[in-house]
Amino acid sequence: MKQSKANSSRFMVWFCAVGAFTLLLFLFPSCKKKPTVEPVSPPVEEETGVSVDLTKVPYAKLSDYRFFEGTMKDQNPVDGVLPYEPASALFTDYAHKKRFIWLPAGTKANYTSDHEVLDFPVGTALIKTFYYDDVQPDGGTRIIETRIMIRKSSGWIFANYVWNTQQTEAYLDMNGSYTNISWLQNGQTKSAAYRIPSETECHTCHKINDQPIPIGVKPQNLNVDYAYEDGTQNQLQKLIAVGYLTNNLPGNIVSTVNYMDQTKTIDQRFRSYVDINCAHCHSEGKHCDYRPMRLAFSETSDPINLGLCVEPEEFINSSLAYIIKPSDKNRSMMYYRLGSVVPSERMPLLGRSIVHEEGLQLLEDWINWKQTCN
Incomplete structure (x- = not known):
């Protein structure tokens, strides 16, 4: 009789233990072993927006600045990179030019006088690409170089980028070189040993009192209309409208002409x-x-x-x-x-x-x- 009671007690203990374990598995399913799952990396977002890090410029490649969107040789500027064109253009062996201005967010240039370069803030980048159309023998377009002037706190610096033959990238080169080119000009073939300037040659023209300075971005040269993508507008007024120029211009700017x-x-x-x-x-x-x-x-x-x-x-x-x-x-x-x-x-x-x-x-x-x- 005593043996039977002992067996019964052991049975009850076992039953309760099994029941409690089953209840724990039900209440806490996370205790169950899960199948192994490989971690999923977050998507990599492409960097966008202009990059002009004054501690790192000039960069090794033109693309590092991210001034342009899409295929770089098309020279389609991103938002904030504003095209411009002076009333009269500097002659450089008949090369065509595309010019752009970029200013850091929240900064503005200031008017000094009609015939002086606008007073640009630190971080400003002025971009000018030199290219030819109707290049022989194929009749296509060839970009030769893109020159950039960047204003640091210590003053303006030069950065010259020479385009590769594939027209996919331009690389920093301040040594100067020549490249031969032939093109059609008004139906006639012209040729030149085009000079890509050295840093010293850049400084020869772009200086005042031996300090580097831009040349063409003066109110007298920008006081003309330009056909922007969103409509034709006076270039000085456009600079004001996009927040790149303080609205303190005189009423009558004595201007150059084409x-x-x-x-x-x-x-x-x-x-x-x-x-x-x-x-x-x-x-x-x-x-x-x-x-x-x-x-x-x-x-x-x-x-x-x-x-x-x-x-x-x-x-x-x-x-x-x-x-x-x-x-x-x-x-x-x-x-x-x-x-x-x-x-x-x-x-x-x-x-x-x-x-x-x-x-x-x-x-x-x-x-x-x-x-x-x-």
Whole structure:
């Protein structure tokens, strides 16, 4: 009888233990062993937006800045990279140019004067791509280089990027080089040994009092309309509208004109031409400030600054008696030097290897228009 009770007690203990374990499995299913599952990595998001890290620029590749979207050779700017075009363009062996401005968020440029470069904030990037259309023998487009100026707290720096033959990327190269190119210009084949400038050559033109500075981004040159994707607008007003320029412009900006626009006077056109092509050297504090000419648009209302009836300080030959002789191109030093391709004689010294035929014709027309020294 006692043995039976003991067996019964052991049975009850076993039954309760099994029941309790079963209840735990039911209440806490996480205690069950789960099948092994490989961890899933979060999706990798592509970086977007412009990158101008002042502690790291200049980058090794143009694509590192992320100025453009889609295929980079198409030069489609991302939001915030604003295209622009000065009223008159610098001649560089007939190369076409695409120009862009980018400013860091929350910053603005400021107006200083009509003829001075806008006062851009630290972090600004100015981008200019040089390219040719109708390149021979295939007739396509070839981008040669993209030049960038970046404003650091210590001042502007240069970053020059040379495009590869596949037109997929451009790489930092400040050493300077030549590349041969042929293209169709108004139905005629032209050729040039195009010069990609070195850092020293960049500094020769882009300086004032030996400090690097941009050239073309002046109110006098930007006070013209541009056909943006969202409509045509005055470029200075566009800069204000997108928050890139303080709205403190004067009511009447004395502006240059497109020197190819024959609806403008010959005087306006020629003075605009020498402003964009020559004044970056022939101005106070610039590379050629020891010569008598002062060729900025704001200074060429004085004919002496243009060299009119002024004897040159250096003579190539005795027939060139004046920098500009009214009505006589053959006695005008400027006409001779704009028509020369000899490196020691040509003007400008840098930036061209062939004659700018339209510019030379404009100078001839202006010389013939000027009948006196006044």
